[in-house]
Amino acid sequence: MGKIGQMPSFETIDDYIASQPTEAQKVLHELRTLIKSAAPEAEELLNYKVPSFNLVPGGKRDQQIMMAAYAKFVGFYPFPTTMKKFSDELKEFKQGKGSVQFPYDKPLPKELIIRMVKFRLEELQNNQK
Numbered sequence: 375m376g377k378i379g380q381m382p383s384f385e386t387i388d389d390y391i392a393s394q395p396t397e398a399q400k401v402l403h404e405l406r407t408l409i410k411s412a413a414p415e416a417e418e419l420l421n422y423k424v425p426s427f428n429l430v431p432g433g434k435r436d437q438q439i440m441m442a443a444y445a446k447f448v449g450f451y452p453f454p455t456t457m458k459k460f461s462d463e464l465k466e467f468k469q470g471k472g473s474v475q476f477p478y479d480k481p482l483p484k485e486l487i488i489r490m491v492k493f494r495l496e497e498l499q500n501n502q503k
Contacts, residue, residue: 387418387425397478398443404482405441405448412491413439429495437498439491447475450487456494460486 384390391402409427417428424442440451454472468475
């Protein structure tokens with residue numbers, strides 16, 4: 375979150391969240407809850423030192439959804455195909471190829487996030503058939 379120097383290493387997602395400012399903690403907790411409600415079997419881990427959720431047991435990075443706190447927003451990384459599918463519904467948020475920024479001063483689009491996670495989960499399950 376705008377800190378200078380090397381990013382610290384964390385043992386757990388809880389450690390990562392606890393290290394963030396209160397405003398970020400609230401959004402990270404909420405986003406984590408939404409991800410887990412949409413994909414209850416998702417394995418929590420840290421990847422690239424940020425909270426990640428394996429949607430496929432033992433999955434690779436492209437089979438994970440990630441989130442990270444920044445100075446003014448939480449970055450949500452659901453994968454480029456998910457971003458493409460939901461880009462119209464995310465117009466009010468800054469987007470990248472595989473990411474969206476949820477600013478701290480706006481409520482999270484809860485139902486949309488759940489649909490995005492479920493879409494990516496289903497996409498991965500269909501690719502394994």
